[in-house]
Amino acid sequence: xxxxxxxxxxxxxxxxxxxxxxxxxxxxxxxxxxxxxxxxxxxxxxxxxxxxxxxxxxxxxxxxxxxxxxxxxxxxxxxxxxxxxxxxxxxxxxxxxxxxxxxxxxxxxxxxxxxxxxxxxxxxxxxxxxxxxxxxxxxxxxxxxxxxxxxxxxxxxxxxxxxxxxxxxxxxxxxxxxxxxxxxxxxxxxxxxxxxxxxxxxxxxxxxxxxxxxxxxxxxxxxxxxxxxxxxxxxxxxxxxxxxxxxxxxxxxxxxxxxxxxxxxxxxxxxxxxxxxxxxxxxxxxxxxxxxxxxxxxxxxxxxxxxxxxxxxxxxxxxxxxxxxxxxxxxxxxxxxxxxxxxxxxxxxxxxxxxxxxxxxxxxxxxxxxxxxxxxxxxxxxxxxxxxxxxxxxxxxxxxxxxxxxxxxxxxxxxxxxxxxxxxxxxxxxxxxxxxxxxxxxxxxxxxxxxxxxxxxxxxxxxxxxxxxxxxxxxxxxxxxxxxxxxxxxxxxxxxxxxxxxxxxxxxxxxxxxxxxxxxxxxxxxxxxxxxxxxxxxxxxxxxxxxxxxxxxxxxxxxxxxxxxxxxxxxxxxxxxxxxxxxxxxxxxxxxxxxxxxxxxxxxxxxxxxxxxxxxxxxxxxxxxxxxxxxxxxxxxxxxxxxxxxxxx
Amino acid sequence: xxxxxxxxxxxxxxxxxxxxxxxxxxxxxxxxxxxxxxxxxxxxxxxxxxxxxxxxxxxxxxxxxxxxxxxxxxxxxxxxxxxxxxxxxxxxxxxxxxxxxxxxxxxxxxxxxxxxxxxxxxxxxxxxxxxxxxxxxxxxxxxxxxxxxxx
Numbered sequence: 054x055x056x057x058x059x060x061x062x063x064x065x066x067x068x069x070x071x072x073x074x075x076x077x078x079x080x081x082x083x084x085x086x087x088x089x090x091x092x093x094x095x096x097x098x099x100x101x102x103x104x105x106x107x108x109x110x111x112x113x114x115x116x117x118x119x120x121x122x123x124x125x126x127x128x129x130x131x132x133x134x135x136x137x138x139x140x141x142x143x144x145x146x147x148x149x150x151x152x153x154x155x156x157x158x159x160x161x162x163x164x165x166x167x168x169x170x171x172x173x174x175x176x177x178x179x180x181x182x183x184x185x186x187x188x189x190x191x192x193x194x195x196x197x198x199x200x201x202x203x204x205x206x207x208x209x210x211x212x213x214x215x216x217x218x219x220x221x222x223x224x225x226x227x228x229x230x231x232x233x234x235x236x237x238x239x240x241x242x243x244x245x246x247x248x249x250x251x252x253x254x255x256x257x258x259x260x261x262x263x264x265x266x267x268x269x270x271x272x273x274x275x276x277x278x279x280x281x282x283x284x285x286x287x288x289x290x291x292x293x294x295x296x297x298x299x300x301x302x303x304x305x306x307x308x309x310x311x312x313x314x315x316x317x318x319x320x321x322x323x324x325x326x327x328x329x330x331x332x333x334x335x336x337x338x339x340x341x342x343x344x345x346x347x348x349x350x351x352x353x354x355x356x357x358x359x360x361x362x363x364x365x366x367x368x369x370x371x372x373x374x375x376x377x378x379x380x381x382x383x384x385x386x387x388x389x390x391x392x393x394x395x396x397x398x399x400x401x402x403x404x405x406x407x408x409x410x411x412x413x414x415x416x417x418x419x420x421x422x423x424x425x426x427x428x429x430x431x432x433x434x435x436x437x438x439x440x441x442x443x444x445x446x447x448x449x450x451x452x453x454x455x456x457x458x459x460x461x462x463x464x465x466x467x468x469x470x471x472x473x474x475x476x477x478x479x480x481x482x483x484x485x486x487x488x489x490x491x492x493x494x495x496x497x498x499x500x501x502x503x504x505x506x507x508x509x510x511x512x513x514x515x516x517x518x519x520x521x522x523x524x525x526x527x528x529x530x531x532x533x534x535x536x537x538x539x540x541x542x543x544x545x546x547x548x549x550x551x552x553x554x555x556x557x558x559x560x561x562x563x564x565x566x567x568x569x570x571x572x573x574x575x576x577x578x579x580x581x582x583x584x585x586x587x588x589x590x591x592x593x594x595x596x597x598x599x600x601x602x603x604x605x606x607x608x609x610x611x612x613x614x615x616x617x618x619x620x621x622x623x624x625x626x627x628x629x630x631x632x633x634x635x636x637x638x639x640x641x642x643x644x645x646x647x648x649x650x651x652x653x654x655x656x657x658x659x660x661x662x663x664x665x666x667x668x669x670x671x672x673x674x675x676x677x678x679x680x681x682x683x684x685x686x687x688x689x690x691x692x693x694x695x696x697x698x699x700x701x702x
Numbered sequence: 703x704x705x706x707x708x709x710x711x712x713x714x715x716x717x718x719x720x721x722x723x724x725x726x727x728x729x730x731x732x733x734x735x736x737x738x739x740x741x742x743x744x745x746x747x748x749x750x751x752x753x754x755x756x757x758x759x760x761x762x763x764x765x766x767x768x769x770x771x772x773x774x775x776x777x778x779x780x781x782x783x784x785x786x787x788x789x790x791x792x793x794x795x796x797x798x799x800x801x802x803x804x805x806x807x808x809x810x811x812x813x814x815x816x817x818x819x820x821x822x823x824x825x826x827x828x829x830x831x832x833x834x835x836x837x838x839x840x841x842x843x844x845x846x847x848x849x850x851x852x853x
Contacts, residue, residue, distance in 0.1 A: 287795070288822070397713065409718045413725035420729045436740045438809075440756055441732045448728060449721075559794055561774020622795075639795030642774040650795050 056121050056200040059109025063150075063200075066102035066157060067190035069095045070183045073160070077180030081173050089172070092179055093164040099186075100161030103154040107141075110150055110199055114141040120206035123147065123199050129212035131587050139223030140213045145347060145363060146199035148226060152343075153189045155227075155234040159263075160186065163238065169682075170259050171251060178245030185237055188370040196366060215588070215614040215621050221281045229274035229301055233339035235267025236304060239311065243332030244378055247385045252325045257318035260332070262678050264315055268308045269671035275301050276664030287622035287637045289652050291551070291660055294442040299422045300342030303415055307335035310411040313404045321465055323392040323401055327408070330386075333378045338415070340371040345422070396467040403460030410453040414446050421445075447500055454507045457541070458484075458514035461534060476517040484510030497553035504549030512542035529677025537670025544663025550632075550656035557653075561646035571653030573634050574598045575607070580638070580647050588614045590623070593638040593647060597627055609638040609649075633657050746812070747786035753814050759788065760807040768802060781806060781818070792820040 073095040080088030110123075114137050119125045127144045128137055142151045160182045167175065193199065242260040246252045278301065283291045292298065311331040318328045344367040395401035421437045428435050458480045462473040487509035491502055515538035518531060558570040567576045578594040590612040596604035607625035614621070627634040632655040639648030740758045741751065751757050761781035768779040776793045790808060800806060800823060808820035 402714075405714055406717075409721045412718075413721050416722065416725050417729050420726075421733065424733050436758055437733065438739070438758065440735070440739065441729075445725075445728050445732045449725065559775050637795055639775075642770055644774070646774045648775055648795050 055109050055112050056118065056202065059106040059113075060198065060200040062102040062105040062109070063153075063190070063194060066099045066106065066153075067187065067194060069099040069102065070157075070187050070190055073099065073183035074180050074187060077176040077183065081176035081180075089176060092176060096157075096164035096179055096183075097161040100157040103150075103157035107150055107154040110141050110147060111138055113200075114138060117210065119208075119210055120202055120204070122201045122203040125203050125207050125210045127211065127213055129210040129587070132213060132218070133586055135220065135223060136213060136218045142226055143213055143223070146193070146197045148230065149189060149193050149197055150199050151227060152230055152234060153186060153193060155231055156182075156186050156189065156237060159234055159238050167259060169255060170245075171249070174245050174249045174251045174256070176245075177248040178241045181244040181248075182238065182241040185241065185374060188373065192363075192366055192370070197363060212587070212614075215612070215619045218587075218614075219281065219285060221277055222285070225274060225277045225281060228270050228277060232267045232269075232271035232274055232308075233304065233343065235263055235270060236308060236336045236339050238263045239267065239332050240336035240374075240378070243329045244381060247329055247378075247381050247389075250385060250388055252318075252329060252389045254319050254322045257315050257328065258678075258682075261312075261315050261319055262675055262682075264308060264312050264335075265671055265675040265678065268305070268312050269668050269675065271301065271305045271308055272664060272668040272671060275305055276661050276668070279664070280661050284624055284626060284635075285621070287624055289557075289624075289635050289637075289650075289654070291548075291657070294421070294437075294439055296422050297346050299418050300345045303418055303422075304335055304338040304342055306411050306415040306418070307331060307338045310408045310415075311335050313407050317401050317404050318392070321393055321395065321401055323395055324405070324408075325389050325392045326386050329389070330382065331408075333375065333382060334415075337371070337375045337378075338419075340367070340374065344368055344371055393466075395465070398463065398469065399467050400460065400463045400465045403456055403463055406456045407453060407460065410449050410456070413449045417445050417449070418442065443500070451503055451507060454511055454541075454545070457538060458510050461515070461518050461538065476514070476520060480510045480514035480517065483513040491553075495553065501549040501553035504545055505553070508542045508546035508549060511545065512539060515539040515542060529680075530674040533670040533672070533674030533677060535670070536673060537667045540663045540666025540668075540670060542663070543659050543666055544661075547656050547659030547661075547663055551654050551660065554655045555652055555657070558649075558651045560649055561642050562649050563646050568649065568651060570634070570651040571655075572600045573651070573653055574601070574604075575634075575636065575649075575651055576604070577647065577649065580641075583610070585612070588612045591638070591641075593625075593636075593649065595625070595636060595649075597634055597636070599627075599629055599634075607634070607636045609636045611638055611640075628658060631656060742783045743781055743786035743788045744783050746788055746818075750816075751812055753812050756809070756811055758807060758809050759790070759818050759820075760805070761788070763800070763802050763804055763806050765802045781808070788818050789816070790818045790820055792823055794823070797823055 073092055076088050076092040076095060079085070080092065113121045113124055114128055115134070117124060117128055117130045117137060119128075119130075123144065123146050124140075127147075128140045132140070141147045160179065163182070164179060170178070239260055242256070242263065246256045246260075275298075278298065279291045282293065282298075283289070311328065311334075314324045314328045314331055317324045344364060347364055347367055421441050424437050425435055459473065459477055462476055464472075484506045488502065488506035491497065491505045515535050518535055519527065556571040558568055560566075560568050562568060562577045564577055564579050567574055569575075575595050575597040578596060580591055580593050583590050583592045590610040592608050592610045595607040595609075597607045598604040605627060607627050609625040610623040612621045612623055613619075622637055625636040627636075632653065635652040635654055637650045639650065641647050739756075740760065742759070743761050746759070759781060761783045764780040764782045764787065768777060770777050775795075776791060777796060778789065778791050781788050781790050790810075792808065792810075807824045808818065809822040809824070810818055810820035813819050
């Protein structure tokens with residue numbers, strides 16, 4: 054019964070999306086006030102219905118209703134509750150329903166709170182939003198019904214992929230999805246503004262919080278995904294340039310560029326067409342990412358819930374949306390008047406360089422990710438890996454860091470080098486000092502060396518905009534910018550340190566044996582079997598000691614799941630402020646020794662701390678923008694009320 | 703700067719163009735290397751890559767070929783594709799899905815004596831993973847299997 058309620062709610066929501074599309078489009082054309090008045094309630098109701106449908110799905114997963122096909126094929130009654138629930142979106146149908154639900158909630162939110170845009174632009178935006186949502190509704194209802202029944206119901210379910218039974222991964226896909234969907238909202242705004250030729254700073258101010266929000270979620274999603282791969286796959290790496298990772302990186306690059314260009318449009322009324330174009334590109338990248346991940350067209354270590362037929366449906370949607378948006382763009386772009394002018398040496402100029410650099414990196418990643426597909430059309434099989442991505446993207450990434458040191462110090466419109474000479478000199482000296490120090494004290498490669506130097510330079514430069522200002526009265530978005538840029542330096546420092554200074558020991562050890570790695574001593578006490586709710590494992594009991602300090606336990610496991618049958622490696626991580634000890638246990642040799650792999654990874658945690666700082670910067674900016682908007686709106690309302698009072702008198 | 707607005711747009715545009723062209727050229731050159739990055743044993747027999755160059759080797763683990771050395775962490779095995787065989791040594795913890803007859807992809811390089819020294823072994827992490835038997839597979843099928851194992 055619950056499943057049927059969910060399905061009915063989904064159909065009703067789809068019907069309301071049709072109403073929203075037609076009402077917004079025809080209503081605004083014919084200036085039919087009655088029709089237009091239906092659009093906002095339709096969007097809000099649609100959000101409530103989608104939430105009902107998603108709630109129904111959570112419910113059938115919570116009670117493990119095996120007569121629902123999706124539950125039977127992705128869940129198991131013995132699974133811990135949290136993974137029963139996360140199983141609801143850890144599969145194709147469920148994740149699509151989550152997508153539609155988040156999208157409808159975003160639509161409902163815009164319809165409910167957004168009153169600054171001219172009504173015509175608003176209607177066009179809501180129409181575009183409904184148009185995008187309808188594709189996904191059609192997808193769900195026609196080809197991947199999450200509520201499909203199974204008759205007869207099986208006695209037990211198939212279980213969820215053990216790699217997904219991890220608290221980090223349970224919340225990782227929704228985080229990325231919220232980011233993707235946020236970009237769909239930015240896309241709808243861009244299309245709405247194009248249709249009504251209304252690309253103004255006001256429009257940019259409305260679009261900005263959505264871009265910021267989407268970008269924050271994408272950032273957190275990527276950081277979480279990277280940490281998950283690091284500890285769950287047992288290889289000790291944090292970025293593999295895997296197609297699925299690239300699928301989340303590409304929208305992030307586009308969103309980062311968009312974030313900066315939309316700020317230029319909001320503050321200085323420049324880069325109008327470019328911002329619209331990026332709005333289209335950013336959403337294209339999230340669609341492309343979904344397509345790559347879902348279709349299985351590129352094989353990947355983390356491709357879950359793959360289905361080629363459904364891939365072609367997403368490809369169809371991708372072509373429809375992006376093709377449509379590009380046609381509108383081609384027809385309308387020349388009618389958007391040029392924005393304000395600026396000198397090359399200005400904040401705008403630096404942001405243009407930032408945008409060009411990010412676009413170039415985006416192009417490089419896109420090309421590398423799709424290249425195997427292109428050559429496969431000619432029957433040549435290749436695989437593209439780190440030897441391509443690392444050096445080629447670094448060629449653009451490192452110079453951009455130099456621009457990052459200078460850009461935030463520049464004034465809008467026009468500036469001169471003499472004014473910013475001092476702070477730039479300080480940052481450059483810091484970078485050179487770090488370069489010299491790292492070069493003298495160690496023997497490391499050129500990329501990590503440059504990375505360390507630029508990390509120092511960017512760290513100093515990122516706090517320079519705070520210099521000589523009243524910190525208590527500084528607007529939140531400025532804090533956000535400084536913290537995010539500082540986060541880049543922190544992450545870069547972590548990456549360079551881990552690459553340059555990590556130490557590894559690989560041994561076959563007997564119980565009682567002690568292994569040294571870097572400043573650590575690790576003693577294998579015993580290896581014994583342990584059991585979890587749906588797995589058994591061989592667990593190594595180690596006592597590890599950092600520089601002779603009191604030993605702490607480290608317990609890596611080699612786990613065997615039985616639904617489905619699969620083995621995973623659970624590494625043990627011991628964290629100190631300056632890095633992490635990473636311990637994995639392998640097989641037992643014939644003579645009884647156990648394989649142990651230990652890494653000392655100096656400052657590796659800084660990679661993710663940096664990522665979180667970047668996201669925190671986004672959150673602060675978002676808070677600043679939203680509270681600013683609210684304050685302004687209340688002020689406007691107060692003035693309007695006072696005027697009305699005066700008029701009445 | 704004393705540039706006219708029109709010229710300034712031109713400068714910005716050409717800057718962007720130069721950057722994009724550079725990116726394209728760089729990417730193309732780097733990608734051409736990747737075309738000879740992935741090898742199956744038959745490729746190595748036909749045209750051996752120079753020793754020490756980073757390549758990726760894919761194939762099936764030959765039955766009965768896995769041997770662990772005295773140190774307990776170095777493993778030797780043979781990767782084959784039905785046409786040719788390549789001996790491989792790997793020092794490290796074997797991936798969970800590494801068994802005889804399964805597909806495997808290894809990152810590493812050839813040494814002077816014709817042994818492939820693997821830095822990293824990749825096995826597929828997927829819920830639908832099934833180790834298929836090698837018997838009766840054509841080279842083309844092996845290539846597919848290997849390609850599926852990991853890119």
